[in-house]
Amino acid sequence: MKRISLGAIFLLLAGCTAHYYKICDDRVIFLLKMPNARIVYFASSLDQFELHPAKKISNGMWEITLPASREFRYFYKVDGFVYLPNCKLSEKDDFGAENCIFVPYM
Numbered sequence: 001m002k003r004i005s006l007g008a009i010f011l012l013l014a015g016c017t018a019h020y021y022k023i024c025d026d027r028v029i030f031l032l033k034m035p036n037a038r039i040v041y042f043a044s045s046l047d048q049f050e051l052h053p054a055k056k057i058s059n060g061m062w063e064i065t066l067p068a069s070r071e072f073r074y075f076y077k078v079d080g081f082v083y084l085p086n087c088k089l090s091e092k093d094d095f096g097a098e099n100c101i102f103v104p105y106m
Contacts (some may be wrong), residue, residue, distance in 0.1 A: 019085030021102070028068035028102065032085065035060025037078050044074040045099075051077060073099035 018033040032040060032054065040062040041051040054062035054076075066072075073091070075098075076083040084090065087100035 019087065023068050023105070026068055027065050028104070029063060029065045030054075030074075032062045032076060033060055034062060034078060034083075037062065039079060041077040042074065043077060044102075045072045049075075068102075068104045071101065071103050073101055075099050 019031070021028050021030045023029075030042065034040060037060070040054040040056075042054050042064040043049040043051050044066065046066065052064060054064045057063045073093070076085065082097065084098050084100060089101035089103065090098050091101060093099050
């Protein structure tokens with residue numbers, strides 16, 4: 001029952017989400033629309049999934065910029081909960097959870 005309650009709360013917090021990225025030269029800019037979020041972190045395999053705060057830019061949009069030189073896995077942590085957006089590529093990790101996969105110039 002507790003798992004269902006936490007999931008329902010997270011869906012309410014998520015609101016209307018959108019996730020996309022754009023490549024600019026040798027950088028990739030990830031954008032996550034999550035209007036009700038208070039804090040968003042981004043974690044990737046580039047540095048063993050260390051949490052990096054995303055920057056709130058406007059209208060519930062969060063942004064983080066990374067090098068676009070190689071493939072990596074990633075996910076978000078939103079208000080304390082792991083969040084996996086709708087992404088083109090994903091895979092299960094060693095712990096049974098999923099990660100998105102970024103592939104440069106795909």
